[in-house]
Amino acid sequence: MDYFKEFFKGVWQKNPILVLGIGMCPTLAVTTSASNAIWMATATTFVLLGSNILVSTIRTIVPSHVRIPIFITIIASFVIIVELTLKAFQPDVYKALGIFIPLIVVNCIILGRAEEFASKNSVVHSILDALGMGVGFGLTLFILATAREILGANKFFGYTLIPGMKPAILMILAPGAFFTLGLLLWAMNVIKSRKARFKRTE
Amino acid sequence: MEIKILFTILISTIFINNYVLSRILGICPYLGVSKKLDSAVGMGLAVIFVMTMASFFTFIIYKFVLIPFHIEYLRTIAFIIVIASLVQLVEMVIEKISPALYQALGIFLPLITTNCAVLGVAVLNIDSGFITQEFGLLNSVVQGFGAGVGFTLALLLMAGIRERLEIAMVPENLKGLPITFITAGLMAMAFLGFSGMKIF
Numbered sequence: 139m140d141y142f143k144e145f146f147k148g149v150w151q152k153n154p155i156l157v158l159g160i161g162m163c164p165t166l167a168v169t170t171s172a173s174n175a176i177w178m179a180t181a182t183t184f185v186l187l188g189s190n191i192l193v194s195t196i197r198t199i200v201p202s203h204v205r206i207p208i209f210i211t212i213i214a215s216f217v218i219i220v221e222l223t224l225k226a227f228q229p230d231v232y233k234a235l236g237i238f239i240p241l242i243v244v245n246c247i248i249l250g251r252a253e254e255f256a257s258k259n260s261v262v263h264s265i266l267d268a269l270g271m272g273v274g275f276g277l278t279l280f281i282l283a284t285a286r287e288i289l290g291a292n293k294f295f296g297y298t299l300i301p302g303m304k305p306a307i308l309m310i311l312a313p314g315a316f317f318t319l320g321l322l323l324w325a326m327n328v329i330k331s332r333k334a335r336f337k338r339t340e
Numbered sequence: 341m342e343i344k345i346l347f348t349i350l351i352s353t354i355f356i357n358n359y360v361l362s363r364i365l366g367i368c369p370y371l372g373v374s375k376k377l378d379s380a381v382g383m384g385l386a387v388i389f390v391m392t393m394a395s396f397f398t399f400i401i402y403k404f405v406l407i408p409f410h411i412e413y414l415r416t417i418a419f420i421i422v423i424a425s426l427v428q429l430v431e432m433v434i435e436k437i438s439p440a441l442y443q444a445l446g447i448f449l450p451l452i453t454t455n456c457a458v459l460g461v462a463v464l465n466i467d468s469g470f471i472t473q474e475f476g477l478l479n480s481v482v483q484g485f486g487a488g489v490g491f492t493l494a495l496l497l498m499a500g501i502r503e504r505l506e507i508a509m510v511p512e513n514l515k516g517l518p519i520t521f522i523t524a525g526l527m528a529m530a531f532l533g534f535s536g537m538k539i540f
Contacts, residue, residue, distance in 0.1 A: 159371070159517060162368055163456045166364045166367060167364040206424075206450075207421070207424060210420055210421075210424060210453070211417060214416050214417040214420050215417065217416055218413060218414065218416055218417065221413070222413060236467075237463050237464060237467065240416045240459065240463050241365075241459060241460060241463070243416055243420050243459065244420070244453070244455065244456045244458075246368055308529070311528075311532065312361060312362050312363075312364055312531075312532070313526070313529040315364060315525075316521045316522065316524040316525030316528055317521070317522060319521050320517075320518045320519070320521030320522040320524075321518070323517050323518040324514055324518040327513040327514070327518060328513045331513055
């Protein structure tokens with residue numbers, strides 16, 4: 139039960155994007171299509187998992203005043219693994235995500251989880267935390283990307299939905315990203331306040 | 341001729357490809373520090389400085405260390421270490437010169453390290469092929485400076501709007517981040533107007 143909680147908190151209660159509000163750059167920039175979002179989420183989850191495992195393994199021997207450089211070096215190594223793997227096996231994905239692959243290094247989610255969770259908890263807990271955060275991140279990305287791809291390109295996973303319809307290109311450009319995330323956060327707030335009101339009346 | 345190119349790079353990084361509103365880089369500090377105008381000014385200046393310096397040093401390291409040793413694939417690690425040490429330097433300088441500003445910037449000063457715009461400009465300098473050009477170093481420094489100015493411009497505009505939003509009647513559920521994102525979207529739409537601009 140405890141393990142389940144550790145996993146699930148990243149998906150909903152402490153969702154990195156919708157609740158903690160971190161890791162916004164890749165969220166906004168790569169959600170132009172659903173497949174991009176899934177690749178980005180996979181890559182980030184891999185790095186998150188790797189760094190969480192390694193950081194929690196060495197957490198007792200790392201001197202606290204040099205921990206940040208050590209964490210960043212660990213994260214950067216995993217990012218290079220992802221970068222080279224994608225370049226070799228999925229060159230199209232590598233091209234589509236472009237600069238945002240090396241930028242996984244500076245995704246606040248990964249350093250944030252290493253600092254806040256993995257450096258204080260056991261390996262098993264850190265793995266579950268990483269997976270939960272990854273899934274929460276991925277789900278949010280997928281929702282955003284689906285909305286933007288359908289509205290902005292009239293496509294879903296690259297397949298045209300309604301032939302002949304002109305899409306609202308704005309949604310696939312930068313403003314669409316901001317609008318979609320703003321509306322998603324608004325919806326999240328509405329759900330939260332409804333829940334709170336429901337509890338009060340009970 | 342060279343001046344023309346530099347001017348083009350400068351204008352396009354500030355307005356046409358604004359790092360925040362068009363390339364969507366550096367959103368975390370953009371949202372975090374834009375609550376007050378004074379701290380936005382400090383953050384903006386720190387970012388301009390770090391970006392310009394980072395462009396300079398990362399370019400030199402890529403050209404004279406990574407390429408001769410054929411370890412270009414290590415650029416992510418090399419760049420992030422350069423940026424982290426630069427940020428440490430800026431932090432120490434600001435702490436000595438202006439403790440008030442240091443207090444105001446708080447957690448976001450060390451977070452410049454994880455500001456994707458800084459690493460972004462370093463990586464983009466390499467990706468845009470400056471490395472083989474004659475004046476590549478100058479070009480990349482100008483691109484770094486322009487990116488910093490563009491970031492500061494977006495940050496200041498946002499801080500001004502958010503100070504007004506504090507006293508505006510915003511629906512309860514839209515308060516905070518949601519309305520900020522929608523505002524940012526409107527600003528991005530305005531900056532989209534630059535995208536058709538031809539300089540020369």
